[in-house]
Amino acid sequence: xSDRVPILRIGQVLLVSIQIDLEDQTVLDxxxxxxxxxxxxxxxxxxxxxxxxxxxxxxxxxxxxxxxxISRMLDAETVVVGMRPAVAITLVxxxxxxxxxxxxxxxxxxxxxxxxxxTARTARP
Amino acid sequence: MAVEHAxxxxxxxxxxxxxxxxxxxxxxxxxxxxxISRAELERELTDLYxxxxxxxxxxxxxxxGEDYSEVRALLVEMSRTRARHGFTPTExxxxxxxxxxxxxxTTDSTAEDITAYLQLTRLLDALGLFTIETYARAREEIISAxxxxxxxxxxPVVKLWEGVVAVPLVGTLDxxxxxxxxxxxxxxxVDSESEHAIIDITGVPAVDTEVAQHLLKTVVAARLMGAxxxxxxxxxxxxxxxxxxxxxxxxxxxxxxxxxxLRHVLHRSGAQQPAAPSTAGGDR
Numbered sequence: 001x002s003d004r005v006p007i008l009r010i011g012q013v014l015l016v017s018i019q020i021d022l023e024d025q026t027v028l029d030x031x032x033x034x035x036x037x038x039x040x041x042x043x044x045x046x047x048x049x050x051x052x053x054x055x056x057x058x059x060x061x062x063x064x065x066x067x068x069x070i071s072r073m074l075d076a077e078t079v080v081v082g083m084r085p086a087v088a089i090t091l092v093x094x095x096x097x098x099x100x101x102x103x104x105x106x107x108x109x110x111x112x113x114x115x116x117x118x119t120a121r122t123a124r125p
Numbered sequence: 126m127a128v129e130h131a132x133x134x135x136x137x138x139x140x141x142x143x144x145x146x147x148x149x150x151x152x153x154x155x156x157x158x159x160x161i162s163r164a165e166l167e168r169e170l171t172d173l174y175x176x177x178x179x180x181x182x183x184x185x186x187x188x189x190g191e192d193y194s195e196v197r198a199l200l201v202e203m204s205r206t207r208a209r210h211g212f213t214p215t216e217x218x219x220x221x222x223x224x225x226x227x228x229x230x231t232t233d234s235t236a237e238d239i240t241a242y243l244q245l246t247r248l249l250d251a252l253g254l255f256t257i258e259t260y261a262r263a264r265e266e267i268i269s270a271x272x273x274x275x276x277x278x279x280x281p282v283v284k285l286w287e288g289v290v291a292v293p294l295v296g297t298l299d300x301x302x303x304x305x306x307x308x309x310x311x312x313x314x315v316d317s318e319s320e321h322a323i324i325d326i327t328g329v330p331a332v333d334t335e336v337a338q339h340l341l342k343t344v345v346a347a348r349l350m351g352a353x354x355x356x357x358x359x360x361x362x363x364x365x366x367x368x369x370x371x372x373x374x375x376x377x378x379x380x381x382x383x384x385x386x387l388r389h390v391l392h393r394s395g396a397q398q399p400a401a402p403s404t405a406g407g408d409r
Contacts, residue, residue: 088346103350
């Protein structure tokens with residue numbers, strides 16, 4: 001039984017803070033859990049905090065992109081926050097640009113980004 | 126043994142006359158053209174002369190031996206000082222080789238003396254080569270230290286505005302340098318929590334596909350971290366070259382000058398603009 005990554009809810013936003021080294025199974029579990037939680041809570045945004053993540057491989061990189069795509073399909077915008085420079089360089093060298101994933105420097109900025117998005121969306125007719 | 130005999134004879138010859146030492150100093154001083162004061166030279170060579178005489182007396186002619194450690198230490202110090210003061214290798218080595226001249230055999234030297242002199246020549250040749258080697262090593266150390274310093278100095282990341290950092294790149298870009306720039310820029314984005322970065326390439330004389338590739342990678346990496354990069358200062362020739370090479374910057378914002386880039390960034394981040402300086406540039 002592998003560890004599960006906790007998914008926390010703050011208002012309309014789901015917060016996933018990854019604090020452990022990700023194994024492939026953990027990643028798949030997270031994807032399942034997240035999709036279910038989005039549907040259950042009707043969340044409008046997902047923030048994935050990877051500040052503590054030091055090692056990223058192509059699988060985790062693809063998972064981030066997939067998760068974003070799944071969330072968008074369920075009407076929740078995904079923001080990846082706190083990526084370290086070394087991780088960013090690794091992903092670029094791997095040729096993964098995470099198209100379609102929104103990013104922010106810090107959790108704070110990520111939440112602000114989602115907030116701005118939501119007000120923009122509700123303002124539209 | 127002939128060799129031991131020769132070294133004994135050499136010690137005798139060297140310690141026979143104080144004038145020999147002065148002749149040596151004279152010979153060296155003539156080649157250096159007054160760039161080192163005579164007193165300094167005298168001190169240097171006297172030490173060396175004494176060390177050499179002592180080593181000859183104790184350790185024979187094997188310059189790699191334990192007994193020559195002082196001679197070698199003196200030579201290392203001398204060639205390092207010479208290298209740092211910009212003397213040529215010849216000027217450095219001549220300090221050792223000049224010792225040969227003062228002992229040069231004359232017509233009334235005995236056959237024994239000539240044999241001893243030949244041994245000394247061999248020894249001094251070895252020491253001279255050792256000097257040049259040390260000299261070259263000292264020069265290489267200086268060069269690599271300078272290259273490192275240049276790398277450090279040439280990539281400053283400056284904060285232009287609240288939430289805006291810039292990297293003015295000056296000089297030729299190669300892979301190693303671009304890597305340093307990339308890491309420094311990304312780190313400073315994290316440290317200062319800036320959402321905008323401007324890479325200014327006004328001072329870059331040439332951009333090829335490799336450099337363009339590195340720039341693109343930097344921009345993409347910054348995006349992954351949640352920051353936007355603007356490239357500014359692309360000169361007309363460089364723009365032409367890039368287009369001819371088929372490089373495309375896609376949706377990356379490029380501006381002609383750093384000022385344009387800053388204006389663009391401030392406009393984009395509008396809400397986060399600090400209020401204080403707005404009286405001066407409020408009509409942007």
